[in-house]
Amino acid sequence: MISLDEAVTARLESHGARFEVLVDPDAALTIKRGEFEGDLEDVIAAEDVFENASRGDRPAESDVEEVFGTTEPLEIIPEVIQEGEIQITAEQRREMQEQKRRQLINTIARNAINPQMDGAPHPPDRIESALEETDFRIDPMEPVESQIDEALDALRPVIPIRFEEVTMAAQIPAEHAGSAQAQIRQFGDLVREEWQNDGSWIGVVEFPAGLQNDFYELVSEQSGGEGETKKVRDEEDIRTR
Incomplete structure (x- = not known):
């Protein structure tokens, strides 16, 4: 569950009664659009339905049953969000x-x-x-x-x-290749890799262009400053690296 400070109120008025639930604002929007795939209990502040959430007042059970056909909060909460309005201060x-x-x-x-x-x-x-x-x-x-x-x-x-996305090649000396290649291959999409006869490793990775500086820092850090990088512009670059 989330804290009350993080929650917003979703409110539904129906059959002369008001129903409120407390939910994470981003989750409320995905639920409203029918796109929520998580665990509802993780994005609500209370497994409960209120008449007035700020006071903690609850609606009559008969009203809840009449409007929703159940009194089970986890079944009611998504319906209040989907059919009601999200209230934010x-x-x-x-x-x-x-x-x-x-x-x-x-x-x-x-x-x-x-x-x-x-x-x-x-x-x-x-x-x-x-x-x-x-x-x-x-x-x-x-x-x-x-x-x-x-x-x-x-x-x-x-x-x-x-x-834009960029494709970068990194060459790591043998003494750092084991641990460095594991980190580099996770940085983006590994296009190809080669282990050289001297034990060094060459990997070609594609990732968002804005992360280039982060990539240079990662290669330097993982190779003790001995790694090399090159922007790959075409297949010939990969073959001649």
Whole structure:
């Protein structure tokens, strides 16, 4: 379960009665869209149905039975969310908006590059500053993923930006290859790998372009600074690495 501080109220009024439940705001939105796949008990603050959640008042059992055909909270809670309205305070809205703004900025930073700077990533601070120059405002009630395209449209007149994946090759000396290759192959999608006669390892990995600096740091850290990296532009690059 979640804490009361994290929860929002979903309210349904029916048959002259009011029913309220306490639920995680993001989970409430996925439940409302019919996309929730988790465990309901993990995203609610109380396994209960209220008439007034802030006071802890409960509706008459006869009203609950009449409207829902059951008194089982775990069966009722999704219906209240799906059929009712999600109530959030101004403070909750601000907190949700800020949280999703940070998620949006980080998502864009992980995936976007500057096409005018040979595919260099944009730091989060630059994306944040550029967003502040636009009219774009994050909607706290919508998933971040559904707002990315609109945010990119707003950013393009301010900074050169596009989403892209890169393919990088890393060569790790034999003394570090065992542990390093395990970390590198998990960084993205492993395109191919080769073990050389001297025991060194070459791996080719594809991942979001905005993570290039993280990749360089990982290779350096895992190889004791002795690893080499190269951006792979075509199949010939892979063969000649």
